[in-house]
Amino acid sequence: RMSLTPGQSLQRQFISGDDSGDGLLQLDELVEYLEGLPGIETVMHKGTQDLRSLVEALDELSGSRTGQVNLFSFMEAFMVEHAPGQDFEVAEQFMGEHVASFLYRHRHAVCCGCNQADPELSGRIRATAFAEVLRGIDVSLARNRRTFSDLQIESLADSLGEEDGSFNYFELLQALTVHDCERQTSSAT
Numbered sequence: 578r579m580s581l582t583p584g585q586s587l588q589r590q591f592i593s594g595d596d597s598g599d600g601l602l603q604l605d606e607l608v609e610y611l612e613g614l615p616g617i618e619t620v621m622h623k624g625t626q627d628l629r630s631l632v633e634a635l636d637e638l639s640g641s642r643t644g645q646v647n648l649f650s651f652m653e654a655f656m657v658e659h660a661p662g663q664d665f666e667v668a669e670q671f672m673g674e675h676v677a678s679f680l681y682r683h684r685h686a687v688c689c690g691c692n693q694a695d696p697e698l699s700g701r702i703r704a705t706a707f708a709e710v711l712r713g714i715d716v717s718l719a720r721n722r723r724t725f726s727d728l729q730i731e732s733l734a735d736s737l738g739e740e741d742g743s744f745n746y747f748e749l750l751q752a753l754t755v756h757d758c759e760r761q762t763s764s765a766t
Contacts (some may be wrong), residue, residue, distance in 0.1 A: 579591065590610075590710065592596070593610075594607065594610035596605055600647070601645040601646065602645065602646045602647075602649055603630050603645055604629075604633065604636060604644055604645070604646070605645065607632045607635070607646055608628050608629055608632050610629050611628050611631070611632070612628060614675075632646070633764075643722045645722065647722060674748075676725075676733060677753075679719060679724060679725075680749075680753055681753050683701055683714050684750060684753045686714050687710060687711075687714065687746075687749075688746075688752065690709075690710030690711075690714065691706075691707065691710055691715060691746040691750075693710075694706040694707070694709070694710060700745050700746060700748075701743045701744050701745050701746070702744070702746055702748035703734055703738070703743045704734040704737055704738030704742055704743065704744060705734065705742070707732075707734045707737060707744070707746065708730050708731055708734035711730045711734065712727065713727070715730065717733075737749065
């Protein structure tokens with residue numbers, strides 16, 4: 578029998594708390610879910626045990642109040658730091674795949690935004706400019722809820738920046754290219 582990783586466990590907990598089955602936890606669903614957790618009485622938010630204010634703070638992680646929390650925000654809220662001896666590889670892999678998927682699906686918008694931020698078309702932009710490109714794409718796609726919080730966007734952009742604070746966005750876009758190796762092999766024979 579395989580044991581669940583913390584990321585898988587959180588995902589299952591999220592799904593079990595989603596009574597409506599819409600893939601989002603309504604704030605009332607999340608409060609009800611949290612009230613049933615063992616040890617929740619020891620959790621403090623801003624010096625009180627007010628779960629409703631904690632849930633409302635979770636709702637604002639995306640930069641807007643929607644009355645709902647998605648899986649991404651749920652995992653972000655409950656995976657704050659690496660505890661010694663715990664493996665967060667699956668959750669980190671999920672988050673990495675989420676970011677890569679977003680960038681791949683919107684690579685043309687990312688390219689246009691980067692080109693706009695790079696009038697000389699040098700292939701390099703500042704990490705802060707890239708954060709603005711991502712934020713613009715994220716906000717324009719958002720219906721009720723943004724995909725990434727401002728903190729996540731800033732962290733991603735900062736992680737790409739080199740010592741001078743810029744990075745080669747051509748290389749990033751090149752990495753988002755998909756090659757059909759099987760097709761190339763069959764056409765070579």
